[in-house]
Amino acid sequence: MPEPAPIRLLIVDDHKVVREGLRSFLGTEPGIEIVGEAADGRQALDRVMALGAERLGPDVVLMDLEMEPMDGIEATREIRSRYPEVEVVALTSFVEEDRVHAALDAGAAGYLLKDADADELVAAVRAAHDGELTLDPALARRLMASLRAARTPSPADELTPREREILALVARGSSNREIATELVISERTARTHVSNILRKLDLRSRTQAALWATKHGLAPPDSRTTDPSSASDPRRSSTGRDASPAPRSSALPHRSRDG
DSSP, rough: OOOOOOEEEEOOSSHHHHHHHHHHHTTTSEEEEEEEEESSHHHHHHHHHHOOOOOOSSSSSESSSOSSOOOOOHHHHHHHOOOTTEEEEEEEEEEOHHHHHHHHHOOSSEEETOOHHHHHHHHHHHHHTOOOOOOOHHHHHHHHHHHHHOOOOGGGGGGGHHHHHEEEEEEEEHOOOHHHHHOOOHHHHHHHHHHHHHHTOOOOHHHHHHHHHTTTOOTTTTTTTTOOOTOOOOOBTSSSBBBSSOOOOSSSSOOOOOO
């Protein structure tokens, strides 16, 4: 059986030392191929277009948010609009809720802090590629709390019972394959249902759908959106932590948290 194609990754950050650190680590990870780098949002768009012309378009973009002249949020919005098959994971030092909301509203598949450990970065890239959710656990707890506090009546009347069921599974962090297995339907049918849900709710990504489901009371109580790696890393326990705790070490070189 042939091995699956590697996940093509584009790294975007305005600090060269950060790009080099990410390349040094992720470039040795099995199943991940780094196809390019960019120093700002405009360069990221140019690189995605150029790589696509060479049939080497990235599957996932690891995106810093604070860059000039085009920041990562605007670049994410443009990439998701022009290349919907490309997933974006925001990687930043900022924990403000408005930044998280802005990134997810732009279509990012997830949001991690730059002090994330190496395993979390790898899990985030793989999860985004598989259509799964990636949120830093601390940020997810704050975000879910704020969304529940601002909960409004659900406008989910347009969704069919099956779509509501699938939306709950998306909020739990299930991939299309997992949804298909659980509901005994084809993966293609699951993908079609997810697309219909996004269209009816006027959303751009599965992450937005999961947050929408939580805000409107449709997410299951065991939702996995608070753990970026439990669905992707078999070494993790059901609590989302390593079975054998190890010292936390960042995959990035140390620098001040200035974005």
